[in-house]
Amino acid sequence: MTGGNAALALTMGDPAGIGPDLSLVAWHNRANLRLPAFFLLGDPDMLGARARMLGLDIPLVDTTPERAVSDFARALPVLPVRLTADVHAGEPDTANAGAVIEAIRQAIELTMAGRAQAVVTNPIAKSVLYGAGFGFPGHTEYLAHLAGDALGRTVTPIMLLAGPELRVAPVTIHIPLADVPRALTTEAIVEAARIMSHDLSLRFGVARPRIAISGLNPHAGEDGSLGAEDGTIIAPAVAELRAGGIDAVGPLPADTMFHAEARATYDAALCMYHDQALIPAKTLGFHDSVNATLGLPFVRTSPDHGTAFSLAGTGTARPDSLIAALRLANTMASAEARHTSSAA
Numbered sequence: 298m299t300g301g302n303a304a305l306a307l308t309m310g311d312p313a314g315i316g317p318d319l320s321l322v323a324w325h326n327r328a329n330l331r332l333p334a335f336f337l338l339g340d341p342d343m344l345g346a347r348a349r350m351l352g353l354d355i356p357l358v359d360t361t362p363e364r365a366v367s368d369f370a371r372a373l374p375v376l377p378v379r380l381t382a383d384v385h386a387g388e389p390d391t392a393n394a395g396a397v398i399e400a401i402r403q404a405i406e407l408t409m410a411g412r413a414q415a416v417v418t419n420p421i422a423k424s425v426l427y428g429a430g431f432g433f434p435g436h437t438e439y440l441a442h443l444a445g446d447a448l449g450r451t452v453t454p455i456m457l458l459a460g461p462e463l464r465v466a467p468v469t470i471h472i473p474l475a476d477v478p479r480a481l482t483t484e485a486i487v488e489a490a491r492i493m494s495h496d497l498s499l500r501f502g503v504a505r506p507r508i509a510i511s512g513l514n515p516h517a518g519e520d521g522s523l524g525a526e527d528g529t530i531i532a533p534a535v536a537e538l539r540a541g542g543i544d545a546v547g548p549l550p551a552d553t554m555f556h557a558e559a560r561a562t563y564d565a566a567l568c569m570y571h572d573q574a575l576i577p578a579k580t581l582g583f584h585d586s587v588n589a590t591l592g593l594p595f596v597r598t599s600p601d602h603g604t605a606f607s608l609a610g611t612g613t614a615r616p617d618s619l620i621a622a623l624r625l626a627n628t629m630a631s632a633e634a635r636h637t638s639s640a641a
């Protein structure tokens with residue numbers, strides 16, 4: 298589902314974090330960056346105050362999704378989502394959690410209605426939302442929940458970290474490490490790899506995706522002597538995927554699948570848990586990797602970093618990952634639109 302030539306829907310994220318800073322800087326440099334048009338779902342007063350704090354003269358305009366592309370050239374288009382409490386940069390406040398969540402909800406609704414091209418989310422602070430009763434581990438699970446509600450079916454999200462050096466995703470996402478072995482099943486690995494393969498073709502233009510699947514245990518279990526899951530859970534998943542025509546290899550020892558020569562042998566890696574995937578992703582490209590959620594009925598990207606509260610309002614936060622997220626959302630949605638129109 299893509300909104301054609303519509304603007305991207307960018308959510309404000311936690312208003313005390315660096316999301317507002319990065320959005321203002323990105324818009325300010327839109328011409329030399331040749332950025333795709335976006336509108337920001339957020340509080341105009343907060344944005345104006347942060348621009349002044351950063352010493353940036355940035356015109357804001359209340360917009361609609363339909364006017365945003367034309368507005369983007371002369372002002373930062375804002376779809377107002379009003380905050381409850383005053384914002385102090387670097388000082389998160391659970392009183393604003395409702396508005397943070399509402400901005401995400403509206404971005405999804407507009408994108409699923411074809412009024413926005415894709416969703417790009419500025420960072421939220423999970424603990425702040427939890428403190429206000431938010432019942433999901435983060436955007437990834439919340440987006441899948443809302444999409445599933447809209448479609449009347451279960452939507453399984455895959456959290457892909459996409460950068461110039463590596464694309465990688467974990468099978469299990471925001472669960473405690475102690476719970477990972479119990480959560481790993483052959484079915485979950487197969488489903489994750491199938492979604493990854495499908496979206497790499499549909500939204501990344503990879504004709505025949507090669508997927509490298511990691512083991513769980515050291516040395517991928519060392520033939521069972523260092524753990525059983527690699528042989529009893531992961532290997533059957535690889536066999537099932539290959540029997541179904543997906544070019545999957547594994548289970549691979551995780552410590553020798555991320556150096557340059559290894560990375561040249563696959564299009565994306567699938568790991569068993571959060572840090573097994575995100576450590577190499579953020580080590581190889583912290584400032585130019587993007588968090589892209591696969592498996593959704595719309596495109597969603599996010600910077601690969603968080604709210605960096607200590608940097609908010611200082612002018613020192615780097616906008617690179619947000620810029621890459623805006624560009625990737627546009628590229629992914631455009632690839633899907635081309636694929637869909639050629640299949641029609």
Ligand SMILES: NC(=O)c1ccc[n+]([C@@H]2O[C@H](COP(=O)([O-])OP(=O)(O)OC[C@H]3O[C@@H](n4cnc5c(N)ncnc54)[C@H](O)[C@@H]3O)[C@@H](O)[C@H]2O)c1
Nearest residue numbers: 419420421422423424599600601602603604605614615616
């Ligand atoms: N996409 C998201 O919404 C997202 C992603 C990761 C973490 N988070 C949340 O953010 C909060 C803080 O998490 P954290 O401290 O683990 O990670 P973080 O990414 O906010 O910060 C980690 C380190 O990187 C630095 N950093 C982050 N972004 C930067 C930028 N653009 N430019 C320069 N330096 C930057 C920070 O100053 C800090 O030193 C947590 O609540 C976490 O849940 C959200």
Ligand SMILES: N[C@H](C(=O)O)[C@H](O)COP(=O)(O)O
Nearest residue numbers: 435436437438588599601602
């Ligand atoms: N786990 C990701 C990371 O560490 O970058 C990030 O927190 C994802 O958060 P969302 O599900 O809110 O995108």
